[in-house]
Amino acid sequence: MVTIADVAEEAGVSISTVSYVMSGKRTISPTTRQRVERAIATLGFSPHAGARSLASRSTNVIGLQIPLRSGVDVHVVMEVVTGVVAQARTHGYDILLLTSDDPRGMERAAKGSMVDALLVMDIESDDPRIGVLTHLEQPTVLIGLPEGRRTMPCVDFDFEEAGWLAVDRLLAQGHRRLALIGSPAEVLARHTSYADRLARGFLAACAAANVVGSVHACPSSADATAVVDEVVAADPSVTGFLVHNESALPHVFARLVETGKHSSAKPGIVALCPEDVALSVPGPVDSIAVPAEAIGSAAADVICDMIAGGTPPGVRLIAPTLTVRTSTDVVATKHPSTTRAT
Amino acid sequence: MVTIADVAEEAGVSISTVSYVMSGKRTISPTTRQRVERAIATLGFSPHAGARSLASRSTNVIGLQIPLRSGVDVHVVMEVVTGVVAQARTHGYDILLLTSDDPRGMERAAKGSMVDALLVMDIESDDPRIGVLTHLEQPTVLIGLPEGRRTMPCVDFDFEEAGWLAVDRLLAQGHRRLALIGSPAEVLARHTSYADRLARGFLAACAAANVVGSVHACPSSADATAVVDEVVAADPSVTGFLVHNESALPHVFARLVETGKHSSAKPGIVALCPEDVALSVPGPVDSIAVPAEAIGSAAADVICDMIAGGTPPGVRLIAPTLTVRTSTDVVATKHPSTTRAT
DNA sequence: TCTGACTGTTGAAACGCTTCGACGATGTAG
DNA sequence: CTACATCGTCGAAGCGTTTCAACAGTCAGA
Structure with missing residues (x-):
């Protein structure tokens, strides 16, 4: 050597x-x-990285907690990770992978000085890990938005606003009874932050328009078609669908086309998913992109800034954008609210 | 502290x-x-991890190179990663994420003593990274199987055998003209190890049975249906399909059902994909599971053993298993060859 | 010409751990 | 009772960096 x-x-x-x-x-x-x-x-x-970290008291490594829980969209997770890794590298940082949802993994990495900071994904509305994290010396950034007092910086896509935006679009198309076909039941049950926020935005927008909106869990498998059938059977007046489930989208799309609920001429779907997923469906569908990679790189920027001594930025939400593909009179609508920082 | x-x-x-x-x-x-x-x-x-690595000359960290190239099945990659991380942890190792396909990332990690060993995914048949890796002090394990002289240990699923197994099944069902609907064109073009080996096994089995088999690239999007149409148009006698493309499977399945090429009564598909993907399709389909998590943990075991001074195991391939879902007379056939070590 | 400020370079002291060699104390065999 | 292992513990020497304090040398101003 x-x-x-x-x-x-x-x-x-x-x-x-x-x-x-x-x-x-x-x-x-x-x-x-x-x-x-x-x-x-x-x-x-x-x-020698070890010698360096011993002498300088910093490792140039960021710990990244990624979810392995069931029901998460691997596609989205992967893109976020990509964004984090790539952007962190531009700041000179490497990524240590932490996957156990037991927060002791993060504690171990932090207390053993293996990492300069921690980035935590898959946040729940009332996340038990946050308590552990606050006791650590290293700065921490959450990808997600817990409820209540926010003691640490958060970065995420503005799912709540996305709910409003989707409802706007469906209302503009004349729908008066809306349904959100969402994440799998286990994701909703553990109050995953993004699912809660999307539902909140969706329901608030429905209420504001004096329109009935309902939220439905949906598995990632072909059983998604059954969910569609149930929703329609329970209330045949449902005509507008916000679909937020990457894996179920093809099935939901197919079923809604079959049942005449969606067509180019009479669109009834807004999809919330990465762009390529929306494009992979056999037919045009309006969509709100989940800018997964951008979330990752924004989070990396924030955390690198904090390591460098910058002030924690509070909450940073990336604004949603609707892409219209089912009508030629509008091409793309940027929602007025830009990235907002609290 | x-x-x-x-x-x-x-x-x-x-x-x-x-x-x-x-x-x-x-x-x-x-x-x-x-x-x-x-x-x-x-x-x-x-x-303190740094102090420890300085004094003991080992870090208890394994570098994991994961592919960010287009066309790879994120689902499978994610599961492999899961297997690696979980199994490595049981040996006391953490995982440093390396994503740049530029081998200098791995070189940097290795020469800077950030890792005790390297695990490299997404191997190509003639992978340019291998040259760099052989010059490093740290042991290296490949997840994949390059062609030619194998200077370093390899762990993977036996895709070649899987090709034979799928053909066996399709022949047994009476098909006499087979097609492999495979990975996206870019994956085939760069001779990704698994795609090459699957095609080789598939074609060899077809040749051995004196049956015509053809290999077709297939995008991960809804355009997959177009590929199916083209294949059938080019040679309408094709009745047996081996599908190895996780994202395209739903579309291919749907199209083959529509065109009467596949049904419970007259099955024409063998899918090669993770179990849950095969189950997510709207209807029964025979499948060969890609045991992604098992590949990951096997690789972790091998590399941990090497770090501990064990002798490199050469090539370790996990044997394929066919699960029959389209006929009640057989439930599951374990292929005779078990895990083989060279 | 002298003083002080600045520049470029250096020696040495950490940083927190592992591990080697040594050293009493205790047990065992002759 | 002596000689010799064995056991449990300790002191100290690294491991390869960073960084502080110090120090020559140069230069500008008085």
């Missing part, structure tokens, strides 16, 4: 000079800088 | 004694052991 001492010798300078060349924390004459840089290159030196 | 010195003082022993209690590398009397353990608990001590 080649150490900083080897580099120093090769370049004919002291160890500390090499260190300062690498960190840029002190002024170095151009000539020595070049000598050192050449030595680093010829020897192929890369500093 | 509480250090090992604090623990030593609290317990009234020396620092080294505390260390030996934790590592178990020397005999310690029951009484001191208890005193130390109590001290650790009361102070909530957890050793």
